[in-house]
Amino acid sequence: MTDKAAAVRFDPVRARQDFPIFRQPIYGKRLVYLDTAASAQKPRQVIEAIKHCYEAEYANVHRGVYYLSQRASENFEAARETVRSFINAREGREIIFVRGATEAINLVAQTWGRANLTPGDEVLISHIEHHSNIVPWQMLRDQIGCVLRVAPVDDDGALILEEFERLLGPRTRLVAITHMSNALGTITPIAEIIRLAQARGIPVLVDGCQAAPHMDVDVQALGCDFYVFSGHKLYGPSGIGVLYGKAALLEAMPPYQGGGEMIASVTFDKTTFAPIPHKFEAGTPHISGAVGLGAAIDYLRGLDLAAMREHELALMRYASKRLGELNSVRLFGTAADKGAIVSFDVTGIHPHDVGTIIDREGVAVRAGHHCAQPVMDRFNVAATVRASFGLYNTFEDVDALIQGVRRAQEVFAG
Amino acid sequence: MMDIRDLYQEVILDHSRRPRNFGRLADANCEAEGDNPLCGDRVHIYLRIEGDRVTEARFEGRGCAISMASASLMTDMLRGLALDEVRALFQHFHAVVTHGESAEACDWIDLDKLNVLSGVREYPVRIKCATLAWHTMKAALEGKRTPVRTE
């Protein structure tokens, strides 16, 4: 499909009106928000769902016999069902609500990992992981003596599949890998990765933080064992996220935290844990967060998702082309298969200086290592500037970015 | 609103492009390392102290224009100062980049140089870029071994 045709079916200017934040100017200028990969802005529909949750249907869940508690419990479980159908999980009990992707990965490391790995066992990750898919495995390594292996990427930032396959050895017990890199935008060949690993009996955890907002995710078609993502990158609230796990795996795993909600019965001698998903949801959950996430998914489903994705990719291609035309701009992450993220630097100007200067033009980008220092090391830079696109961005936003980079070059030219 | 050029003044750009006193100091007897994990800015401060005076100051590092210019300006100013003058200068600098008022009278040195860094006051997230070299220098004087972090 051509970029024009997508634009006909998806109208970002109209979608933008759903997001109250864009009503305010920044430094007197139109807000150009290019940091959706860090966190997405929220549509009115999500904000209102949260407001409604507190104003009309709030109580603790799964506890009270009274009307409001029942309503709150129903809404909370309805959100679980919305998430289930969004990623096409087989059953609702395979959806665990957590604080975010970070907590989901830590949960798997500390429960599944501790129960299943022994010294010398290997966890295979890639060179383009977010710190949250590195550090939990390092902590596990230090606790139980397992080994962390890293599959390399090429100069375009694409995973080298043959190297990945070579690293799948007799001691590999888990593959934990991103679906889409937050620092570079690289989309990994996840279906192939899962096929290669599972052919050897190795389970796969997929970090879907960046993929969930931008790609179709069908966990049954992928066949992955775990899939994690955060609500706040999916136009939902922060503090809520999802761990999907195959029921059989989740059932066999020990619980993560202990407390209320996660038990069937407690005496001082013995506690019987609740069945999944509640076994992994100790304590009062983020009720309005789950409701807000459900509302975000409902909002997305009201859009033409295919056309929206095509639009985001068109923005990425346009930005790459325009940046490539500027003098002294280097692009990082030029894999053939990539999502709506562009990472770059400007010769002679530190990314933070670029970030500060274009911020004054009303353009919000991320400048730094994007919580992926190994990626920066791979490309021999301390930091990059990253522009990431969401459904409310327009071609005009890309033009503002280019204008901002030019301005930074002017300022530094003295 | 400030113009962006109030932050990126010519002196700052000049010092960041051609940092003074850049490179290792072989006979340093006081040194420390600092980093700013948010930006990846990194600086190593080398001082030579004889008696109660700084006789030489140099630095190595990488980072944004603000952090490099600040280190360059600082090392320029330190040379020849007595240690209590260095401490007073640190206080003065801190005031300049945070609220502008300084209780320290530093009439023994030309402070105009420091005022070019006052622009960061308007950019709260960038203040630590300017202060990194200074905190690292202070840590060096205090004999701290663990790297300094500005956060």
Ligand SMILES: Cc1ncc(COP(=O)(O)O)c(C=O)c1O
């Ligand atoms: C690819 C990826 N994984 C994991 C995370 C961590 O997500 P959170 O901070 O929401 O737990 C992020 C967010 O920055 C990400 O982009």
